[in-house]
Amino acid sequence: MQVFNCSHCGKLVFFDSVRCVHCGSALAFVPDRMAMHAIAPAHASAAGLWSLLPAENSTTLYRQCYNQTQWQACNFAVPEHSSSLLCVACRQTVALPDLSLPGHVASWARLEAAKRQLFYTLARLGLQSVDDGNAPDPGPRYAFLADWPDGEPVLTGHAGGTITINVAEADDAQRLHHRVNLHEPYRTLLGHFRHESGHYYWDRLVLGSGHEDAFRSLFGDERQDYSQALERHYAQSESADWHANFVSSYASSHPWEDWAETWAHYLHMVDLLETAAAYDTSLELPGAPSAERVRVASPYGAKAPSFGTMVEHWSPLTLLLNSLNRSLGQEDAYPFALSSGALRKLQFVHELVQSRSQAQS
Structure with a gap:
């Protein structure tokens, strides 16, 4: 991944940063620019809209993703003209676990963070559109699901363009348990996403x-x-x-x-x-x-x-x-x-x- 800097003070920030620890600016990753930007509230008549800093960077205004304003679970920006409240990455998720249950919000947020890192790499490779409109192939769909006590366990995998991840994989202890039991030297959330995206792209690059x-x-x-x-x-x-x-x-x-x-x-x-x-x-x-x-x-x-x-x-x-x-x-x-x-x-x-x-x- 490239190095990102706060566009207000120039200090190093990270891909998942939401605030610059040096100057205090709010931060957002802007997918259509594939860049991290400091942001500031736009004029008073534009409630909920943000300008990129420095101001001469763009006249385009942006919104924070709904998953950030509601759950503090996303740092991608949404163009003002977008018809969706969700960013281009979050709208790929088509199924969520019950977020009212303890721990599910935190687990889901970790899954979304790993998904955004995959989104970035696929976009850099020209495999994932960053277009906020109707892209010809908007990329994989995602279902983040949890096991039910009396139901069939949710299996992580890919089928028909949808990547399913069991939210239990966001729990470090459970993931380590599976890694040891299955004799795997490497098992990470990002690794799951990268592996399952391989099945998706086999259908598109080989089949x-x-x-x-x-x-x-x-x-x-x-x-x-x-x-x-x-x-x-x-x-x-x-x-x-x-x-x-x-x-x-x-x-x-x-x-x-x-x-x-x-x-x-x-x-x-x-x-x-x-x-x-x-x-x-x-x-x-x-x-x-x-x-x-x-x-x-x-x-x-x-x-x-x-x-x-x-x-x-x-x-x-x-x-x-x-x-x-x-x-x-x-x-x-x-x-x-x-x-x-x-x-x-x-x-x-x-x-x-x-x-x-x-x-x-």
């Missing part, structure tokens, strides 16, 4: 695109029975050689899951590379002279690096990331090592994303 044969040559034939494949995966012990061709053990269960896990890793890659580039990070690359350091390149823009360069920067960057975590007594933030087989699949994802982006530009 019916003419790329099915290329997909099957790398990932396998997705027409094999999905339910039986998952049953086999959970019934048998972990294969010792999955690392050679997959980004995770779960990816080996079925080609659809292989794609979704690879897709999630690609989103990890582009977001972390952009963050490192935004902080002007430089690294010593393997095989380079010890005195030579290379700046991490952002994966976006006219000077975006090749996939090979991205991978070249990725390996030492993840070592730096994990070393920083270990220095604070934390577990590795990125507990994976990518094999040549997994990298070939990541390149396939990269090329599909790039071709989609170029076709729309």
Whole structure:
């Protein structure tokens, strides 16, 4: 993710900030500008409307998202002319848990925060429209649901363009419990969103695109029975050689899951590379002279690096990331090592994303 600064005082702020701690300005992320802005109430005759700071930035006025004014659960702005009270990200959510029950508001807010980070990355990749009007493909729909005592458990997954997330995943203790029981080295809210969005974009980038044969040559034939494949995966012990061709053990269960896990890793890659580039990070690359350091390149823009360069920067960057975590007594933030087989699949994802982006530009 890029570095954001308060447009009033210039100090560093974050993507989810709602107020600058230095100057006290209210903040909002403006999707149609893909930028963070300090905001101030507009003139007295425009109740509920905000101007961007500094004032010469725009004559357009904005509203705060209804989920912010009602629940303090969103920092995206809504253009004055919009017919919706919700921002472009919040209106993608089509089902909510019962917010009157204890804990549900906080859990739902955490889900929305992770969803907004996914929204940002998809928009940067040209896969998600930021248009406040009727976009041709407004992106995934989301259902955030809770288990009922006597009902069937809510399963996190994707079907028909809707990504369902069980709100229990927003509870750190429950998520850790599932991570340990399922022998997963990595399980985060954002990871769930990135993985499930992979299923959504498989339908849009692979299915019916003419790329099915290329997909099957790398990932396998997705027409094999999905339910039986998952049953086999959970019934048998972990294969010792999955690392050679997959980004995770779960990816080996079925080609659809292989794609979704690879897709999630690609989103990890582009977001972390952009963050490192935004902080002007430089690294010593393997095989380079010890005195030579290379700046991490952002994966976006006219000077975006090749996939090979991205991978070249990725390996030492993840070592730096994990070393920083270990220095604070934390577990590795990125507990994976990518094999040549997994990298070939990541390149396939990269090329599909790039071709989609170029076709729309």
